[in-house]
Structure formats: structure tokens, C-alpha cells
Amino acid sequence: MGIDEGFDMIPPLSREAKDVKDWENFLDCVRTFYKDDPKVETNSHSIGFNAGEYPELPFEGHKFLRFSSKISGRIASDTGVENYINMVTSMAKIIFGPRVQHWSEAFDQYGHYGWEEIHRVRETWDKPDEPMSTAPDPPAAEPGQQSAQDKHLKLFEVQQLPGKGRGLIALCDIAKGTRIVREKPLFTIDSMPPAQLDKVIAAKVKALSKEEQRQFLALHNNSPGKHAFTGIAKTNCLPCGSDSTTGGIYLTICLINHSCLPNAHNNWNEDYEEETIHATKPIKAGEEITIDYSKADPSHIRQQQLRNSFGFDCQCTLCSLPPQQLKLSDDRRVQIQRLDDGIGDPMGMLSRPGACLADCLSLLKLLEEEYGEAASIFVARACYDAFQISVAHSDRSRASAFAERAYKARIICEGEDSPATQRMKRLMENPASHRNFGACSKKWKGSDKFLPSSLSADEFESWLWRRAT
Numbered sequence: 001m002g003i004d005e006g007f008d009m010i011p012p013l014s015r016e017a018k019d020v021k022d023w024e025n026f027l028d029c030v031r032t033f034y035k036d037d038p039k040v041e042t043n044s045h046s047i048g049f050n051a052g053e054y055p056e057l058p059f060e061g062h063k064f065l066r067f068s069s070k071i072s073g074r075i076a077s078d079t080g081v082e083n084y085i086n087m088v089t090s091m092a093k094i095i096f097g098p099r100v101q102h103w104s105e106a107f108d109q110y111g112h113y114g115w116e117e118i119h120r121v122r123e124t125w126d127k128p129d130e131p132m133s134t135a136p137d138p139p140a141a142e143p144g145q146q147s148a149q150d151k152h153l154k155l156f157e158v159q160q161l162p163g164k165g166r167g168l169i170a171l172c173d174i175a176k177g178t179r180i181v182r183e184k185p186l187f188t189i190d191s192m193p194p195a196q197l198d199k200v201i202a203a204k205v206k207a208l209s210k211e212e213q214r215q216f217l218a219l220h221n222n223s224p225g226k227h228a229f230t231g232i233a234k235t236n237c238l239p240c241g242s243d244s245t246t247g248g249i250y251l252t253i254c255l256i257n258h259s260c261l262p263n264a265h266n267n268w269n270e271d272y273e274e275e276t277i278h279a280t281k282p283i284k285a286g287e288e289i290t291i292d293y294s295k296a297d298p299s300h301i302r303q304q305q306l307r308n309s310f311g312f313d314c315q316c317t318l319c320s321l322p323p324q325q326l327k328l329s330d331d332r333r334v335q336i337q338r339l340d341d342g343i344g345d346p347m348g349m350l351s352r353p354g355a356c357l358a359d360c361l362s363l364l365k366l367l368e369e370e371y372g373e374a375a376s377i378f379v380a381r382a383c384y385d386a387f388q389i390s391v392a393h394s395d396r397s398r399a400s401a402f403a404e405r406a407y408k409a410r411i412i413c414e415g416e417d418s419p420a421t422q423r424m425k426r427l428m429e430n431p432a433s434h435r436n437f438g439a440c441s442k443k444w445k446g447s448d449k450f451l452p453s454s455l456s457a458d459e460f461e462s463w464l465w466r467r468a469t
């Protein structure tokens with residue numbers, strides 16, 4: 001028993017260069033700050049704080065989830081552990097921003113990760129890592145072991161699933177925001193008539209290694225017939241960006257099945273020219289990893305689309321709900337679309353921005369009801385809508401707050417290194433840099449001051465959404 005306090009890193013850092021460098025900077029700050037403090041010691045794999053329950057920071061950032069200790073009791077107060085927790089948290093916040101989530105049981109706040117997961121990761125601190133491969137063309141490997149990172153963490157494996165063919169099953173609990181896969185396309189294709197496309201794909205397949213050819217030909221083909229290559233491509237390709245007419249074929253990502261309430265999100269990272277998959281909610285060991293192939297339509301529309309384009313009758317948890325509950329979801333999705341269309345109307349933004357902002361809030365509430373904690377991508381878009389409304393009427397403070405929400409939601413579903421996430425971060429820091437700043441009016445310029453810091457959470461929401469109190 002006792003009161004714990006600390007911070008969690010959400011999502012955990014990766015082994016990529018930026019995260020490694022940031023973690024080194026952070027450890028350097030900690031070492032410099034505590035260089036004359038005998039309670040802060042350097043061990044073989046960590047910096048340890050000889051206070052409270054001996055909180056530690058591993059040398060390898062990707063093996064770090066939590067820095068915490070009990071802050072109640074005699075040992076805690078004699079050793080002043082709470083000061084260490086607070087100072088290290090502040091330093092981490094400066095370097096890692098909102099990824100650092102401080103919590104204190106004194107205020108009924110609890111860490112994001114379970115203790116079992118914390119202890120499991122802690123046990124890896126003194127174990128050497130598999131070398132990380134960033135080679136653009138990794139040697140053919142079993143899906144699920146695509147990168148050394150996956151191999152090390154063994155996040156998933158490919159299994160044969162009843163009625164679905166192959167699919168990805170989580171091998172351990174996967175935290176929300178975790179990057180599950182990052183994969184370069186085997187090849188990309190542009191939109192063209194099937195006869196021509198078949199020839200183009202045939203040439204691309206010919207250029208692959210024998211193992212890659214075998215794996216490509218083993219991908220599901222939902223429309224077997226004359227144009228076999230086109231059939232495989234159409235069943236499997238994912239657009240390289242939301243408006244792109246180019247699609248990518250992947251040996252691992254293309255094995256991910258569909259759910260209308262998925263637990264993962266796919267995104268094209270144009271900087272890396274890779275597709276990424278992130279957990280949008282916690283995924284339990286043994287659970288299937290799923291993405292959404294459809295357009296979030298009500299059930300009768302999306303089921304028809306899934307049948308026509310992918311040849312299956314969806315029996316996901318949402319589609320299998322009793323009719324009355326399914327109707328509630330359908331009604332919500334209709335309302336979500338209606339609100340979305342209204343918010344996107346430039347005349348609305350120009351002539352009734354307050355009402356548009358209220359619609360964004362209603363939209364967010366509906367999204368939360370429909371998607372629960374897996375709503376990140378929709379939240380990111382709705383908060384960006386609210387940002388645009390604020391920016392168009394010169395309201396810097398609220399625009400920055402909305403961009404921050406969009407930024408945090410993008411981190412979950414695309415990662416800190418996604419160009420869209422980075423763009424949100426820049427807009428959060430400087431909303432006036434948006435090309436539409438002041439484009440509609442200057443009528444909200446009066447509120448162009450710093451965020452009110454003394455408001456309670458409820459008061460802040462009322463201020464943010466311009467609700468009368």
C-alpha cells in the first residue's frame with residue numbers, strides 16, 4: 001500500500017535515431033543536474049536514484065515505460081524521493097512533451113501501463129538487443145518478424161483464422177499508441193485498366209526474389225480469373241496517402257484483416273515511404289490485430305462495400321450486435337457524417353463559426369460513443385476542424401489548444417515521426433503560421449492571449465468551446 005507517483009512514457013520510445021538521441025539528451029540533463037548528488041548513481045544499465053523505492057532510468061530509452069516510487073512513508077520522506085520524481089518529470093516533459101504523462105495516486109491518477117508489463121520490460125534492461133535492421137530491402141522473413149524490433153518484442157504472429165484466411169494475432173499485451181509494424185511496400189502500383197495493370201504488376205513481380213514472389217502469390221485474391229495479378233493487388237493494396245492514386249503491396253500489413261471497430265490504424269508515412277500500423281487501443285495477447293477497410297458508413301452501406309470489394313460478410317463485433325444496438329451505431333454514424341459535412345462547409349465557418357465549433361464538440365462526443373478509446377484518428381481530424389475555425393477568425397489561443405489535441409491524437413495513431421503529427425506540433429506552437437490565419441475575420445482576435453492556466457478542467461472546456469458559463 002502507500003501512494004505512488006511518477007510518469008509514464010506514452011507511447012514508448014522507439015529505437016529510431018530521433019528517439020535514441022532525445023533519450024541520450026535527457027540522460028545527459030539528468031546526469032548534469034545531479035552530478036554532485038551522491039544519491040544518484042550510475043549502474044551498468046541504468047541511472048538509479050537511491051531514494052524511496054529506487055526509481056531508475058535505463059540507458060536504452062525504448063526499454064523505458066515508467067519512472068516512479070512510493071512517495072508516502074518514512075523512507076520516502078527521509079530520502080526526498082518526491083523531489084526527484086518531480087524534477088526528473090519536468091526534465092522529461094521539456095524533451096518529450098505530452099508523451100510524458102505524470103500521475104499521482106494522491107489525486108486518484110494511475111499509470112497507463114500495468115505493473116506486469118513494467119516488470120517484464122524491466123527484465124530486458126540487462127539483455128542485449130537484436131541488431132536493428134533499417135535496410136530498405138530486408139531479407140525475406142516470416143511475417144511478424146519483419147524487423148528486428150518485432151523479432152525482439154514478438155508483438156504478433158500470423159495465424160490461420162476460421163473464415164478469414166490468415167490474420168495477425170497479438171503475442172503479448174500491446175499498449176495503445178505502440179507502433180506494431182513499419183513496412184516498405186514490396187512494390188507500388190498506379191491506377192490503370194486491368195489488362196495494362198496486369199502486365200505492369202507481372203514485370204514488378206518478375207523483379208522480386210523467389211521468396212518474395214512466393215509470398216506475393218500467396219496473398220489473398222478476392223477476384224480470381226483472367227487478371228490474377230490485378231486481383232491480388234486490388235484485394236491487398238493500400239493507398240500511399242489519403243488522396244493518393246498509388247497503392248502499396250506489403251507482405252505483412254496485407255495480412256491484417258478488417259473490423260468495423262478496429263484496434264489498429266494504418267497510415268502512409270511519406271517521409272519514410274513506409275506504411276505504419278499503430279495500436280489505437282490496448283490490445284490483449286491472443287487478440288486479432290485489425291484495421292478498418294471501410295469508410296465508417298452505417299452497417300448496410302459498409303457491409304455491401306466489404307462484400308463487393310473484399311468478398312466477405314462482415315461478422316465483426318459491431319456488425320454482430322443485436323439489431324437495436326446496431327441501429328444505435330448506424331444512427332450515430334449518420335449523425336457523424338452529417339456533422340462532418342456541415343463543419344466542412346466553408347460558408348458555415350465564415351458566417352457562423354460559434355455554431356460550427358459547437359458542432360465539432362458534438363462530433364467529438366459522438367465519436368467517443370461510437371469508437372470509445374479507439375477514436376484517435378477521428379479525434380485528430382475533428383480537433384483540426386476546430387483549429388481551422390479558430391484560426392480563420394484569428395483566435396490563436398484556442399487554435400493552439402485544438403492543435404495540441406490533434407497532435408496528441410496523431411501521436412497515438414501515426415507516431416511522433418509522422419509528417420502530419422509534426423505539422424500539428426508546428427501549428428500548436430505557432431497557429432498563426434497557418435495559411436488561413438485571419439482569413440474569415442479578426443472577430444476572435446480579442447481572445448488572442450495565452451491559455452488561461454488557472455481554470456479548472458470544466459472551466460477550461462467551457463472556455464475552449466466558447467460555451468456560456
Ligand SMILES: C[S@@+](CC[C@H](N)C(=O)[O-])C[C@H]1O[C@@H](n2cnc3c(N)ncnc32)[C@H](O)[C@@H]1O
Nearest residue numbers: 164165166220222236254255256257258310312
Ligand atoms: C488484405 S486480405 C487480409 C488477409 C487475408 N485474410 C489473407 O489470408 O491473406 C483481405 C481479405 O481477407 C479476408 N478478410 C479480411 N477481413 C475479414 C473479416 N473481417 N472477415 C472475413 N474475412 C476477412 C477477405 O477474404 C478479404 O478479401
